[in-house]
Amino acid sequence: MIHKLTSSSSPVPETPVREVSSHLGVTYWLSWIPAVLMVAWLGYVALLKVGVVEAARTNLDRQVELAKVLPANAQSEAQLPELAFTQPVSVSRVTELDTLVPSRPRTEPQKYVVQAGDSVFSIAKQFNLKPETVLWANYNLLNDNPNMLSIGQELLIPAVDGVLYEPKPGEAIEDVAKKFKATPEDIISWPANKIDVADPKLVAGQTIMIPNGQREMRSWVVPTI
Structure with missing residues (x-):
């Protein structure tokens, strides 16, 4: 018995061609976006360069036109307006015969000639000293006696209060300081004494x-009239 064979297999489904084609189209156009952006960027940069070049050309053209307008001597040297005075101007300076010398502390003794009406006290006050300082500095003339002051005497006026002294041979600074109730530092540091700090010694005379x-x-007795 012969049986007739019939195909019982199910039909093969068709491939969705339209969906695949649509998907490929979207992908295709998306792949062009970076290229389009790159072209746009290059175009923007090119426009910027063109603008800079045009601005430079415009500036150069303006300078050329300005150089043509200005005269030749104005290009090398600027011309200033002439200075005109409505009235003569002058500076006058008065000649001063006396030169002002800045006052400095005095260190050397100075001489003073006694005038009429002077006294030891008035002379000391004039030099801002104590009367005994004037007497001690002029013992050879006044002998510690203010009444021995006379017109025309030449006195020695110290710079500060103290004693003018002439050291004896072999006398040390410490001995002199002790004798006159002072300190060796006072004697050594006084500029007019000119004592070497490294080797302080006194010179006789x-x-x-x-x-x-x-x-x-000594007690002073001032006569009254």
Whole structure:
């Protein structure tokens, strides 16, 4: 018995051609976006460069036109307006015969000639000193006696209060300071004494100043008229 064979297999489904084609189209156009953006960027940069070049050309053209307008001498040297005065101007300076010398502390003794009406006290006040300082500095003339002052005498006026002293041979600074109730530093540091700080020694016969020094006082009797 012969059986007739019939195909019982199910039909093969058709491929969705339209969906695949649509998907490929979208992908295709998306792949062009970076290229389009790159072209747009390059175009923008090119436009910027063109603008800069045009601005430079415009500036150069303006400079050329300005150079043509200005005269030749104005290009090399600027011309200033002439200075005109409505009235003569001058600076006058008055000649001063006396030159102002800045005052500095005095360190050397100075000489003073006694005038009529002077006294030891008025002379000391004039130089801002104590009367005994004037007497001690002029012992050879006044002998510690203010009444021995006379017109025409040449006195020695110290710079500060103290004693003018002439050291004896072999006398040390410490001995002189002790004798006049002062300190060795006062004697050494006084500029007019010119004592070497590294090797302080006294020179016999050289008059030195003993700042703030003092010796025995005598009683003064001022006569009254």
